Amino acid sequence: xxxxFKIIDEDGIHARPxxxxxxxxxxxxxxECFAESGGKKVTLKSILGVLSLxxxxxxxxxxxxxxxxxxxxxxxxxxxxxxxxxxxVHE
Amino acid sequence: MNNIKGIAASSGIAIAxxxxxxxxxxxxxxxxxxxVLAELxxxxxxxxxxxxxxxxxxxxxxxxxxxKKAEIFESHLLILSDPELIDPVKDKIRSExxxxxxxxxxxxAQFIRMFENMKSAYLQERAADMRDVTKRILKxxxxxxxxxPSEIDEEVIVIAEDLTPSDTAGLNRKFxxxxxxxxxxxxxxxxxxxxxxxxxxxxGTKSVLxxxxxxELVIVDGIEGNVIIGPTDEVIAEYTSKQQAYAKQMxxxxxxxxxxxxxxxxxxxxxxxxxxTPNDVAxxxxxxxxxxxxxxxxxxxxxxxxxxxxxxxxNAYKTVLEQMEGKPVVVRTLDIGGDKELPYMDLPKEMNPFxxxxxxxxxxxxQDIFRIQLRALLRASVHGNLRIMFPMIATLAExxxxxxxxxxxxxxxxxxxxAVADDIQIGIMVEIPSTAVLADVFAKEVDFFSIGTNDxxxxxxxxxxxxxxxxxxxxxxxxxxLRLVKMVIDAAHREGKWVGMCGEMAGDAVAIPILxxxxxxxxxxxxxxxxxxxxxISKLSRADMERLAEQALQLSxxxxxxxxxxxxx
Numbered sequence: 001x002x003x004x005f006k007i008i009d010e011d012g013i014h015a016r017p018x019x020x021x022x023x024x025x026x027x028x029x030x031x032e033c034f035a036e037s038g039g040k041k042v043t044l045k046s047i048l049g050v051l052s053l054x055x056x057x058x059x060x061x062x063x064x065x066x067x068x069x070x071x072x073x074x075x076x077x078x079x080x081x082x083x084x085x086x087x088x089v090h091e
Numbered sequence: 092m093n094n095i096k097g098i099a100a101s102s103g104i105a106i107a108x109x110x111x112x113x114x115x116x117x118x119x120x121x122x123x124x125x126x127v128l129a130e131l132x133x134x135x136x137x138x139x140x141x142x143x144x145x146x147x148x149x150x151x152x153x154x155x156x157x158x159k160k161a162e163i164f165e166s167h168l169l170i171l172s173d174p175e176l177i178d179p180v181k182d183k184i185r186s187e188x189x190x191x192x193x194x195x196x197x198x199x200a201q202f203i204r205m206f207e208n209m210k211s212a213y214l215q216e217r218a219a220d221m222r223d224v225t226k227r228i229l230k231x232x233x234x235x236x237x238x239x240p241s242e243i244d245e246e247v248i249v250i251a252e253d254l255t256p257s258d259t260a261g262l263n264r265k266f267x268x269x270x271x272x273x274x275x276x277x278x279x280x281x282x283x284x285x286x287x288x289x290x291x292x293x294x295g296t297k298s299v300l301x302x303x304x305x306x307e308l309v310i311v312d313g314i315e316g317n318v319i320i321g322p323t324d325e326v327i328a329e330y331t332s333k334q335q336a337y338a339k340q341m342x343x344x345x346x347x348x349x350x351x352x353x354x355x356x357x358x359x360x361x362x363x364x365x366x367x368t369p370n371d372v373a374x375x376x377x378x379x380x381x382x383x384x385x386x387x388x389x390x391x392x393x394x395x396x397x398x399x400x401x402x403x404x405x406n407a408y409k410t411v412l413e414q415m416e417g418k419p420v421v422v423r424t425l426d427i428g429g430d431k432e433l434p435y436m437d438l439p440k441e442m443n444p445f446x447x448x449x450x451x452x453x454x455x456x457x458q459d460i461f462r463i464q465l466r467a468l469l470r471a472s473v474h475g476n477l478r479i480m481f482p483m484i485a486t487l488a489e490x491x492x493x494x495x496x497x498x499x500x501x502x503x504x505x506x507x508x509x510a511v512a513d514d515i516q517i518g519i520m521v522e523i524p525s526t527a528v529l530a531d532v533f534a535k536e537v538d539f540f541s542i543g544t545n546d547x548x549x550x551x552x553x554x555x556x557x558x559x560x561x562x563x564x565x566x567x568x569x570x571x572x573l574r575l576v577k578m579v580i581d582a583a584h585r586e587g588k589w590v591g592m593c594g595e596m597a598g599d600a601v602a603i604p605i606l607x608x609x610x611x612x613x614x615x616x617x618x619x620x621x622x623x624x625x626x627x628i629s630k631l632s633r634a635d636m637e638r639l640a641e642q643a644l645q646l647s648x649x650x651x652x653x654x655x656x657x658x659x660x
Binding site: 008009010011012014015016018019022023042043045046047048049051052054055056057085088 | 162163165166170174202213399
C-alpha cells in the first residue's frame with residue numbers, strides 16, 4: 001500500500017525530518033518501506049537514500065509499505081510527514 | 092607581535108598557547124587485500140569505534156547544547172549504519188578483493204559527489220556531513236594518531252583551517268579557551284557552536300594557520316574580531332583587563348537573562364526583540380527577550396522566485412509562536428514596495444519610493460497577496476500569543492479597510508471549521524506624522540501602537556535616510572521627534588492601550604532614559620541589545636526619568652537633549 005504527498009517545506013526534505021522518517025521506517029522490521037519520486041525508488045531505511053531523492057518544495061513523493069504491519073507503518077510515516085510540516089497528502 | 096583581522100564569531104577574550112589542529116593525511120590508494128574476511132572484520136571494528144565516539148559526542152552535545160544541536164550527530168549515526176553505504180562497501184571488498192579503506196573511500200566519494208551536484212543548496216552542504224563521517228571511519232581504518240580536540244588536556248587556543256561540527260562539539264571548555272580559523276563566517280557551523288559553548292572565536296582570518304607556531308602565545312579577541320600573535324607584556328596586560336571587564340559584564344548580564352525588566356523604583360517595562368526569520372528566535376530567548384516586538388515578514392518573500400505559499404508562511408509563523416512559548420509575538424504584515432523590491436512582482440519604478448506604493452498601500456490593492464498572509468497568520472494564531480500589526484498606516488480609512496479584510500478571512504476560516512485564536516490584538520505602526528498627530532483618534536480603534544522611529548524620523552524631517560548628504564537630519568533626539576512620541580504614548584494611555592517602539596531608537600542608551608520617562612511600555616530592539624538595556628533600566632528611576640523627559644521636551648535642539656541625558660548618567 002502507498003500514500004502520495006506533496007512536499008510543502010521550503011527546504012524540501014532536510015536532514016532532521018529525513019532522520020525521523022528513517023527512524024520510523026526502521027522500527028517496522030518486517031515491513032519493506034520505500035520512497036519513490038521522479039522515477040527513482042529508494043529504501044526508506046536509508047538516510048542517504050532518502051536524501052538522494054533531492055526533493056524540493058512542490059515535488060511529489062510516494063511512500064510505500066509492503067508486508068508485515070504495513071498499515072501501521074504507513075500511518076506512522078504519514079504522521080511524520082504531516083507532523084514535521086514536510087508534506088501534505090496529495091491525491 | 093603580529094595582528095590578524097578576522098570575523099568576530101563568538102564574543103569574549105582568550106589568552107593562551109596555540110594548539111595547531113591539522114587534519115591528518117587521509118589519502119588512500121588502491122590496495123589488494125590478501126584476506127577479505129580480515130578486511131570485513133576491520134571495517135566492522137572501525138564502524139563500531141566510530142559509533143561509540145559519535146554516541147559519546149551526541150550525549151555530550153545533548154547535555155551541553157540541547158537537542159537541536161545534537162540532531163546533526165543523530166544523522167551522522169544513521170549514515171554510519173546506512174545499508175546504502177555499508178552494503179556497497181562490503182560488496183566491493185568481496186568482489187574486488189580490495190582493502191576496507193579503499194572500498195569505503197571510493198563509495199563515500201560517490202555520495203559526496205551526489206550531494207555536491209544536488210539542485211537544493213541545503214542538500215549540497217550535506218556533503219560536509221558525509222566527509223565528516225567518512226574521515227571518522229577512515230581514521231580508525233588507517234590507525235591514524237589524530238589528537239582530536241576532545242583529547243586536549245592543557246589550556247590552549249585551537250588554530251585550524253576550519254573546524255567540523257564534531258570537532259567543535261568536542262572542544263572541552265575547560266581547556267580550549269578559544270579558537271580561530273582560516274575560513275568560515277558568522278553563520279558557519281563552527282561559529283554557531285562556539286556561541287552556544289561561549290568560547291571566544293575569530294573565524295575567516297584567511298592566514299592564521301600559516302602565521303602561528305605551536306605553543307606561541309595568542310590572544311583571540313572575539314569582540315572585535317582580532318587575533319594577536321606573540322603579544323608584548325603591555326598588550327597582554329591590556330587584554331587581561333579587557334577580559335576581566337568582559338567577564339564582570341557577562342556575569343551581570345547573565346543574571347538579568349531570566350529577570351523581568353524593572354526600573355529602580357519598581358516599574359515594569361517589556362524588552363522585546365526584532366526578528367526577520369524563525370532562526371532568530373533562539374537569540375531572542377538566549378538574550379532574555381520578553382517578546383518579539385517586530386517580526387519582519389518581508390524575508391519570507393525575498394530571495395525566491397515566486398510568492399511564498401500559505402503553508403510556507405503558516406509554518407514560519409507557527410515555528411516562531413511555538414518557540415516563544417506564549418510570550419507575545421507582534422507580526423508586521425508585508426512591508427514591501429518602494430526601495431524593497433521583489434523581482435517576481437514586477438512593480439513599477441518610482442521617483443520617490445519611500446513616499447510611494449508600498450506596505451499597506453500595496454497590500455490593500457493586491458488583496459490576493461494580503462489575504463494569503465492573513466490566512467496563514469490566523470491559522471498560526473492557535474500556536475501562541477499572536478499580535479498583528481499593519482505598517483505605513485496614514486489614515487483611519489486604511490486601518491479600517493485592513494482590519495475588515497482580516498475579519499473577513501477570520502470568518503472564512505471559521506466557516507471552514509479551522510480554529511483561530513479569539514484574542515489576537517490588532518495594531519498599527521506609527522511611522523507617518525499624520526498618524527502620530529491623530530493618535531488620539533486611532534487609539535479608540537486599535538489595540539496597540541508600535542512607533543517605527545526610522546521612518547517616523549525620515550518623514551518628519553523630510554530627509555531620505557539613504558542620502559548621506561542629509562544624514563545629519565536623522566535626529567532621534569530632536570525635541571520635535573520626542574514630542575511626537577509623547578503625543579502617541581499619551582493618546583494610547585488615555586484609551587488604556589499600550590505603546591511599543593521598534594526602531595533603532597528603542598535600544599539606544601541615550602534614548603532609553605527619555606522613553607522610560609515618557610511612559611513607553613515596550614522596547615523592541617536587536618536581541619543583543621536586550622541585556623545591556625535591561626541593566627541600564629534597572630539603574631534608572633522612572634519618576635526621575637519623567638522629570639528628565641519633561642525637561643528634554645522643552646529643549647531646542649538634539650544636541651541639548653544629548654547633553655542633558657549624559658549629564659545625569
